[in-house]
Amino acid sequence: MSPLEILQKYWGHQSFRPLQEDIVRSALDGRDTLALLPTGGGKSICFQVPALCQQGICLVVSPLIALMKDQVHNLDRRGIAAAAIFSGMSHQQIDIVFENACNGQYKFLYVSPERLQTPMARERIKRMNINLLAVDEAHCVSQWGYDFRPPYLQITEIRKLIPKVPVLALTATATAEVLEDIQDKLGFRERNVFRQSFVRSNLSYSVLYEDRKREKLIDILRRVPGTGIVYARSRGETKEIAHFLVKNGINADFYHAGLPGEERSAKQEAWIAGKSRIIVSTNAFGMGIDKPDVRIVVHLNLPDTLEGYFQEAGRAGRDGQKSYATLLYAPGDGAALRFHLQSAFPPMELVRRVYQALGSHTQLAIGAGLGESFDFDLSHFCHVFKFDQAPTHAALRLLELEGWIFMSDASASPARAHVTATREELYDYQIRNKQADTVLKTLLRAYPGMQSDFVDISEMVIAKYAKYPVEVVQQLLQTAQNEGIILYEPRKEKPQLTFTRERVAAENLTIDLQKFNLRKQRAEERVERAIRFAETRQCRSQQLLAYFGEPESKACGICDVCTGRHKVELPAAGFEAYEKKIREVLRHEPLPLEEILKAFALKRHDAVAQVLNYLLDEGKLVMGEEEKIGLN
Numbered sequence: 001m002s003p004l005e006i007l008q009k010y011w012g013h014q015s016f017r018p019l020q021e022d023i024v025r026s027a028l029d030g031r032d033t034l035a036l037l038p039t040g041g042g043k044s045i046c047f048q049v050p051a052l053c054q055q056g057i058c059l060v061v062s063p064l065i066a067l068m069k070d071q072v073h074n075l076d077r078r079g080i081a082a083a084a085i086f087s088g089m090s091h092q093q094i095d096i097v098f099e100n101a102c103n104g105q106y107k108f109l110y111v112s113p114e115r116l117q118t119p120m121a122r123e124r125i126k127r128m129n130i131n132l133l134a135v136d137e138a139h140c141v142s143q144w145g146y147d148f149r150p151p152y153l154q155i156t157e158i159r160k161l162i163p164k165v166p167v168l169a170l171t172a173t174a175t176a177e178v179l180e181d182i183q184d185k186l187g188f189r190e191r192n193v194f195r196q197s198f199v200r201s202n203l204s205y206s207v208l209y210e211d212r213k214r215e216k217l218i219d220i221l222r223r224v225p226g227t228g229i230v231y232a233r234s235r236g237e238t239k240e241i242a243h244f245l246v247k248n249g250i251n252a253d254f255y256h257a258g259l260p261g262e263e264r265s266a267k268q269e270a271w272i273a274g275k276s277r278i279i280v281s282t283n284a285f286g287m288g289i290d291k292p293d294v295r296i297v298v299h300l301n302l303p304d305t306l307e308g309y310f311q312e313a314g315r316a317g318r319d320g321q322k323s324y325a326t327l328l329y330a331p332g333d334g335a336a337l338r339f340h341l342q343s344a345f346p347p348m349e350l351v352r353r354v355y356q357a358l359g360s361h362t363q364l365a366i367g368a369g370l371g372e373s374f375d376f377d378l379s380h381f382c383h384v385f386k387f388d389q390a391p392t393h394a395a396l397r398l399l400e401l402e403g404w405i406f407m408s409d410a411s412a413s414p415a416r417a418h419v420t421a422t423r424e425e426l427y428d429y430q431i432r433n434k435q436a437d438t439v440l441k442t443l444l445r446a447y448p449g450m451q452s453d454f455v456d457i458s459e460m461v462i463a464k465y466a467k468y469p470v471e472v473v474q475q476l477l478q479t480a481q482n483e484g485i486i487l488y489e490p491r492k493e494k495p496q497l498t499f500t501r502e503r504v505a506a507e508n509l510t511i512d513l514q515k516f517n518l519r520k521q522r523a524e525e526r527v528e529r530a531i532r533f534a535e536t537r538q539c540r541s542q543q544l545l546a547y548f549g550e551p552e553s554k555a556c557g558i559c560d561v562c563t564g565r566h567k568v569e570l571p572a573a574g575f576e577a578y579e580k581k582i583r584e585v586l587r588h589e590p591l592p593l594e595e596i597l598k599a600f601a602l603k604r605h606d607a608v609a610q611v612l613n614y615l616l617d618e619g620k621l622v623m624g625e626e627e628k629i630g631l632n
Helices: 003-011 020-028 043-052 065-077 091-102 113-117 119-127 150-161 176-185 213-223 235-247 261-272 306-313 333-343 348-362 378-385 389-401 423-432 434-446 459-466 470-482 513-535 540-547 572-585 593-597 602-617
Strands: 033-036 057-061 082-085 108-111 130-135 167-171 193-195 203-209 227-231 252-255 278-281 294-299 323-329 373-375 405-408 415-419 455-457 486-489 496-499 621-623 628-631
Touching (some): 003 020, 003 043, 020 033, 020 043, 020 193, 033 176, 043 130, 043 167, 057 150, 065 082, 082 091, 091 119, 091 415, 091 486, 108 113, 113 150, 119 150, 130 150, 150 176, 176 193, 203 540, 213 235, 213 294, 213 323, 235 252, 235 278, 252 261, 261 278, 294 306, 306 513, 306 540, 333 389, 348 378, 348 389, 348 496, 378 389, 389 405, 423 434, 434 470, 459 470, 470 486, 513 540, 572 602, 602 621
Parallel strands (some): 033 167, 057 130, 130 167, 203 323, 227 278, 252 278
Antiparallel strands (some): 373 496, 405 496, 415 455, 415 486, 621 628
C-alpha cells in the first residue's frame, strides 16, 4: 500500500499534516533523515508509516518507558504487532522478545538506549530484518543539548551492524547547533533536515510578574475557560495547589511520577476525558499525551531551559484554536533557578559515596551488574545511608550522565506470563497439581498466544474466574515458574535503577571532569537564556523563535508585550529619575537590554522599558551592534 493508504487504513486520517509526507518519502528513499517537528506535530506517524510500507521490522530507540508502552499499546489496538524492551524486564523476557523480533513476529520493536549496549541486543539485531532505525527524542544524542544521554552515543555502533538501513531521527526541540550535532553523532551520510517552523500563531505567551501567584492562578483559570495544565516545581506542591484550586471551586487534580501506576493512569484518563478540568503536575506529565483542546498552560516556576518551557507551553492549542501559555514570575525566581543549578552539580566526593552505597544497597559484587535492574526507592535509600535527598538525586543524575547507571520513574508494569513447557509437560504438570490445573486452564483460555510470547495478565481476573484468592494465584504461578512450566513476571510498581556498566570500586569510578565542567557551563548558559526570556521586554514569540534558529520572525501581536499589558503611565518627575539612572548605567559603555534592566528592581522593569523605548524613538539613545543600547 502507498503511505497515504496506510495512513487512512490504520489511523483514519484522510491526509498527512505539513511535512509528514515529505519525511515519510525521504525515509522510503533510504535517506538518513532528521525531522524537527514541535510538540503535537505528529512525529510517530513519520516512522510508523514508512515502516509499514516495507517488509521487515522498524527498530525504535526511545528513552521514555511510559511513551514506549503507550505507543506499543496504540499500535496493538490498531492491529499492528509491536513490543518494547526496557529496564526492569528479566533476562528471560528480553531474550524471548528479541527472538520473536528475529523471527518476524513484530513490525515495531521499541528499545531503550541502555539496552542497545548489551551483547544480546547486538547479536539479535544482526539477525533481524530491519527496514528502518527510528531515533525518538534525538536531541538526547547531543552533548550540546539540554537532555544529553550517553547511551544514545551507542546508536552509531548499532548502525555498523545494519549499514544499509537508513536512520530517521526525530525531535521536538533543538537549536541549530544541536541539529548539526545530531547528524554528526548518528553518522548521517548526507545533511538532510526537515524542519517545521516553531511559530504558533494561535498561542499567546505571557510572563506576568506576580508575588501572589496562587491568587493570580485562580484569576487566570476563571477568565480562561476549558481544559488546562498547571506546572509546579515539586511533587508536594502539585497536591497542595490542586487542593487549593478545588477549595476555590475549580475542578482540579494532581499528577507526578511518584504516584502508583494505576493511579497515574486513572488521573490521566480522567483529565483526557474532561472529568478533571485542570491537572497540576510536575514536568513528568504531558509527554506523548494526545489532547488537542488544551486551552491554558500555566507555569508557576520558570523551567531551567527554553527547550523545556517551549515543549510544555506547546501542549496548549494543538487544535489550532486560540490558547494561552502563561508564566508567573516573581522577584527572586531567577536567583532561585541559579541556586538550583549549582546544587545540580555535586562534589565528586559525594558522587563516589553515593555510588559506593548503591553497591551495598543492591549487594552487587565488584565486576558484576552489567544490565541488571533493581527496584529503587530514593527516599528509602537516603534514609538507610543517611544522605540528603536533593544532592543525592543530583549525584545519581551525574552517574547517569556519565553512563554508569540508568534511572526510570515508577512506571506500572502489569504482570506477564509465557508458557514455555511442551504440551505433554504442561498436561503432566496439570494432572499432578489440581489447584495449578484450574489456574493454568483459566490462564490459557483468557490469554491466547501465551505459548509463543509474553502476554500481559491480571492476577485479579484469573482469581475471579478460578475462584481463588489473588495471593493463592500469585503463589501458584510462582511455583509453576520454579518448576519450569511458565515464565512469570509479577506486577511492578517501583522505580527501576539499572547498572549500565559493571560495578567498580568507588575509588576507580571515573568521571570526565572536562565534560562535567562543559555540561555545567552549558547548563548555566541555558538558565541565563531562560531568565532573559522572562525579564526582557520583547515579543515572547520572537525571543523563542530566535533561540530556535528563526531570528527574522515578526512580532506575534498577541503576547503580553505586544498587547501592551505591561504599559505604565509615568509622571514627569518619575520619568526624569529613570532617565538619569539609565544614563548613569550607560556612562562607560553600551549594554544589552537585559544588562540595563539588572540595575533596576524587577517591579520597575515595565517602566524602565517604556522610558528606554521613548529615548530610543527620540534619538537620545541608539541601538548599536549586537543590539546594545548606548548614549547618543
